[in-house]
Amino acid sequence: MTFHNYALHLLCRATKGLGNRLETVTDSPGTPAVRLRPEILATAPYRQGKPAPAEAYKLSSNENPFPPIPAVVEAIAAMSVNRYPDAAATLLSERLAERFGVSRGEVHVGSGSVSILAQFIQAAAGPGDEVLYSWRSFEAYPGLVTVAGATSIRIPNLPDHRHDLAAMAAAVTDRTRVAIVCTPNNPTGSIVTAEEFAAFMAAVPGDLLVLLDEAYVEFVTDPAAVNGRDVLGRYPNLVVLRTFSKAYGLAGLRVGYAIGPERILDAARATAIPLSVTEPAQRAALAALDHEEELLERVAVLAARRDDVFEAVRAQGWPVPRSQANFLWFATGADTEAANDIFLAHGIVGRVLLPEGIRISIGEAESVEKLLAASAEVVEKLPGVLTGPTLD
Numbered sequence: 001m002t003f004h005n006y007a008l009h010l011l012c013r014a015t016k017g018l019g020n021r022l023e024t025v026t027d028s029p030g031t032p033a034v035r036l037r038p039e040i041l042a043t044a045p046y047r048q049g050k051p052a053p054a055e056a057y058k059l060s061s062n063e064n065p066f067p068p069i070p071a072v073v074e075a076i077a078a079m080s081v082n083r084y085p086d087a088a089a090t091l092l093s094e095r096l097a098e099r100f101g102v103s104r105g106e107v108h109v110g111s112g113s114v115s116i117l118a119q120f121i122q123a124a125a126g127p128g129d130e131v132l133y134s135w136r137s138f139e140a141y142p143g144l145v146t147v148a149g150a151t152s153i154r155i156p157n158l159p160d161h162r163h164d165l166a167a168m169a170a171a172v173t174d175r176t177r178v179a180i181v182c183t184p185n186n187p188t189g190s191i192v193t194a195e196e197f198a199a200f201m202a203a204v205p206g207d208l209l210v211l212l213d214e215a216y217v218e219f220v221t222d223p224a225a226v227n228g229r230d231v232l233g234r235y236p237n238l239v240v241l242r243t244f245s246k247a248y249g250l251a252g253l254r255v256g257y258a259i260g261p262e263r264i265l266d267a268a269r270a271t272a273i274p275l276s277v278t279e280p281a282q283r284a285a286l287a288a289l290d291h292e293e294e295l296l297e298r299v300a301v302l303a304a305r306r307d308d309v310f311e312a313v314r315a316q317g318w319p320v321p322r323s324q325a326n327f328l329w330f331a332t333g334a335d336t337e338a339a340n341d342i343f344l345a346h347g348i349v350g351r352v353l354l355p356e357g358i359r360i361s362i363g364e365a366e367s368v369e370k371l372l373a374a375s376a377e378v379v380e381k382l383p384g385v386l387t388g389p390t391l392d
């Protein structure tokens with residue numbers, strides 16, 4: 001059974017079970033249950049990482065540990081929220097267009113890049129269509145595809161946790177409408193190189209929408225990595241997605257953007273819920289760009305901290321893949337829950353992604369010592385976590 005068939009089989013089993021339940025579980029006895037889409041009933045609502053207990057470090061959402069700079073706080077405080085925001089995010093779109101050397105129509109601002117991802121998937125794929133991505137990758141992808149009514153095709157990562165782009169290209173069918181390339185990949189931190197990306201784009205049909213999800217691009221220090229900025233305009237089927245949530249520290253305000261061909265962006269705009277990018281979010285993003293140098297210095301601190309933690313856990317024997325993002329991937333497999341208990345006991349709250357492992361964000365400087373003490377204890381108590389692929 002292919003993975004795809006297996007997934008369908010599981011979905012059918014799950015929905016059959018739900019179907020039975022629907023006949024019996026009703027809001028009030030004697031009335032039938034409200035009819036809902038079975039694939040939605042089978043989808044778990046988004047569950048946020050547990051709030052970190054006091055004294056613990058919340059390293060579960062790849063957030064920026066630095067508090068907002070004063071200019072951002074001032075921009076937010078200055079807004080009169082009795083008015084609706086500028087629906088076109090004009091000032092921010094203009095600023096981004098300037099930076100990327102594109103027209104304003106080639107920029108689309110959304111309330112976080114997750115909502116923009118949803119818009120592109122809805123614009124391109126519906127029932128019977130396929131959306132292709134690597135797995136494990138960003139945990140939001142499967143749900144967005146399901147909500148659009150389309151089918152996920154997940155291509156397993158290579159043993160070293162990188163995208164298997166050749167297998168992804170080979171999996172494209174005439175039903176494939178979107179391919180998502182996530183670099184650095186969440187949760188493994190692995191990059192796609194410029195060379196690999198060029199080969200992928202050459203291998204897939206020109207009418208297939210490719211979304212390059214670059215939520216962590218600002219943390220990349222490897223010159224071999226693909227950068228959306230360099231490939232924009234080269235491919236009429238490519239859209240680059242970025243966010244202010246991670247490097248720029250605006251996760252709580254929800255603002256991200258897409259750069260790509262105007263016709264494709266117009267389709268996303270057509271699916272968007274109007275006025276969802278708030279004025280404080282637009283103003284804060286502009287303030288962040290005004291003070292970009294200061295913010296990128298913080299990003300450099302986090303990238304250096306990431307490399308230090310990476311070297312330290314490798315020295316402990318962990319087969320952690322080299323990360324170019326602001327997190328590290330601990331492929332704890334069958335030991336995931338036991339390993340997580342040890343991390344929690346040390347005050348380290350990571351993101352458990354069953355059944356494969358735990359993603360731990362690079363946070364405050366003070367969190368590093370606790371993280372390394374925890375990872376050392378995991379190795380000591382659960383030596384099985386050290387078995388893994390050979391990594392560079």
Ligand SMILES: *Cc1c(COP(=O)(O)O)cnc(C)c1O
Pocket residue numbers: 062111112113114115138182186213215242243244245246251254255256
């Ligand atoms: C965090 C993240 C995003 C962006 O999230 P928003 O806060 O909605 O902008 C997008 N893609 C990936 C892979 C992420 O990890």
